[in-house]
Amino acid sequence: MKIAVYPGSFDPVTNGHLDIIARGAKVFDEVIVVVLVNVDKKGLFKIDERVELIKRVTKDYPNVKVQSFNGLLVDFMRQKKATVILKGLRAVSDFEYEFQMALMNNKLDPEVETLFMMTNAEYSYLSSSAVKQVAKFGGCIRGLVPDEIIVDIISRIKGE
Template sequence: MNTAICPGSFDPITNGHLDIINRSAKVFDEVVVGVLINPEKKGLFNVDERVELIKKVVKNIPNVRVESFSGLLIDFMKKKHIKVIVKGLRAVSDFEYEFQMSVMNKKLDPDIETVFMMSSAMNSFLSSSSVKQVAMFGGCIKGLVPEEIIPDIIEKINGMYKNY
């Protein structure tokens, strides 16, 4: 089976992430959305919440599954017998960082390949950070994230900042 992983923190998943996942699902037999647990990073959503939000938006893509992992991506891939990483690129700055990660991953495991997908033009400006910031200040996030998780994001932000 030809399996690929789309790794990231997805805090929260955006329409840009979802676009890359959808397109990957058309290329590979199976796509694992790998949700990174980074203990040094305080996110809006904890890892279990992020996994559930992603499952909610990919539920109609039969060859996509969602799993969390910690540690090195390469170690998770070895355990799951995955040989391909799919990364979305929005801009040249993304390429520089992702290229470095690709070379490092190749050094750690020469059998791993990284495939880059260009972001669609309408998603090229999107990031989870910008979505959170817009939502925190009461801006409209419609069209930035999947419709079905907008209430989750608003509720989480309202819960975090209700005392301010």
């Protein structure tokens, strides 16, 4: 069984993320979306809330699982017997950072390969940070995130 792990902070999950998840689910037997704890960022949503939001929007993908993890990604990979890290790239500017991370992960575990998947051009400008900023200033986030979680995002931004 070929298992891919799609790591990220997903705060919140966007349609760009969902595009990579859906396409990855066609390529791999199983895709594990792993919400990683980023100690450098204070999130809009708590880790367990992000996991639940992603589960809600991926419920129609039977080969997609969602979990959280705090630690080195390669340790998570070993636990799950996964050998492929799936990463979405929006633009060339993403590549430099992701390339460094791929080399580091491969150094930590030579059995781990990183597969870069270009996002659909429709989402090439999209990021979780941009979504939060648009929502914060009252802009429309429809089409940027799955419809099922729009209310969750707006409510959280408004502090409800």
